[in-house]
Amino acid sequence: MMGNHFSIILLPTNKCNVNCEYCFEDKTDDRMSLDQLSIVINKALDHMETADIAALTIHWQGGEIMTMPVEWFERAYELIQEAAFSRGKLVEHGLQSNMIGYNARWNPIIERMFDNSVGTSMDFPNIHRKLFNGSATDYTRIWKYNVQTALDAGIKIGVIAVPNQATLDVGAERFYSYFVDEVGTSSFQVNTPFPGGEQNETKKSLGLDVDQLGQFFADLTDVWLERGYGTISLGPIDELIKTFTDASGQLPCIWQANCADEFISIDARGYVAQCDCWVTSYPEYFFGNIFETDNLTKMLAESRARRKFVDRPALVIPKDCIECDYLSLCHGGCPVRTFTFSGTMFEKDPYCHVYLAMFRKAEEVAAKLAGERARPGYRFIPKGFVGQRSANETVQVDGLPLPGRLNLVQIERR
């Protein structure tokens, strides 16, 4: 089930305006009409009512989202807000675009619907992102120009970067400088690559040496601490450090207890699957089609494909994750990364070694940062169920002006 918050990765178009070699989506020309969108939203709201879910976040992406008309989004926004208001539900929106089709006409809807914020993607060096009729260099030039234009218009830009071998070769310092100094973003996130969708020569070479990649993340953490800590958001490293410091970190979907509890994806044809990769490229993992069901809740509950995702942690964890000190942060990692490298989702994430390096580094950094004020280990303490009181009742250790997570006593290991 889904808790009291629900997310949809919504692809109103499966069409894209660029030709990236490593894209995990198998594209089509399908687009969602406003009438179809209305059906999707109402069925999602029905599901929220049935499952007693209060809030929905729609992550809009494609295909490429900016191949849709601006006017479509203006009407879509009104349609969704009206429907949500009439049901007493809260809906928020996030936008992910390659920014190649961006122009100033998008600014008002970005401000109104997306909190003046856009997520985009770029690698450094860019090798795989290409135009249909142009090189990676052309792509980078247009992207950079459009991102600068959006930044100048006051739009907040968050960049997702996927490292390749050339990234590891140029190193963390140069990588960081590109995004922060040259592009001018104050928020970027580094994702690990995976060979999703139809195979090609590029995808065969996406796997990186895990030791090298782990070292890259460690180096990047050091560069960020030196140059950007407190001003630049660097995901997922900053959120990991927050997690170790005061448990406030928002970890990415790959490290949730079970992504099946968190979100679904719906594409322009109405297919429903776990995330954008599954919904565009793996029909055998579709949960169903939202246009062909009257009841999304029933579809999710009865889907055999979804059951595989629900069951995954319980099948993966006993193998060796249960012995790991960082089980609470990872839960076996990402099903799609596992599937695309291993051919099954019932193994742990192939980037386990990299994640371990990241967790260890983040823990070390959190301890060091806390050590500027106090040694790690000072904590506020909850009372829990003791004496049959509510588990969320907290009792604070008197007068502790100390950093640390809210509900833990931890003694440093000698």
Added chain:
Amino acid sequence: MGALVYNIPASKVDLYRGSNLIIRSANVKELTLSLARCDPTRVRFIQLLSTPADTSALESSFYSLPVDIHLKDPANEYLKLYDYANLLDSHPIRVSIEVAPGFGKAVKLAVSLNFSVKLEMDQPGPELIAELESVLDLYLHLGNVRQPIEFFHSLLLSYFRNEPASLWQIEEEDPSQICYVTEDGEETISKRFVDQKQQQPIRYAEIFQRQASSSSECSSCEFYDRCRGFFKWPDIQYNCGGIKRVFATLESSAKELQEDLSAYRAMEVQMQS
């Protein structure tokens, strides 16, 4: 804590209407129905004695009451905890785990899913003591454990604050606070005592604790003030050597924490002057 709390099977809810309650059942539907027949403000928590996969009834009901999920066979049941991860959105969750072989995995997964934990103690043998010490190590030292593990947590606090504590109370077996009602309707001290018929659980507990205190091990035990013979039931000859090590580790850890805090405060004063 105030008035006595009755830990009752859901089937007995009509007999205890108006009392403070812990309601237990292996059946989610039975729990739901029993709550409809009592004042939910009187319910301290509900206890689920099984691990059904479908938790939807729990997610959308029960007035956000705390839920205790009981794992009787932790080594085989622990992976089912994933089915309950979303319950935290609507309820405080605790997992009560029998200290049986393999229970350490259940504790680790429970705290990894952000559930608090209560260890259901009996008289652990050497192998279980080793597993218990490993869990204690996890509680004290693992950086991403964010939830209390009882009885460790309350004992650590007690030593840290130099306050008295009772293991009987922490383990919810203090008859002055809780009365356990069996399926047959018998009132007793706790689940551990169901085979021991007592007319007055409080009186029986006093007699038992007096007996235990006169045993050679308890009479010279430095931890008796907090334990009060808890581990001497049912076999009063039980050797508490392993349990004493657990207590000693908690006591020394609390002392270490106190010393660190003193040092921190001194450092802070020094920095201000």
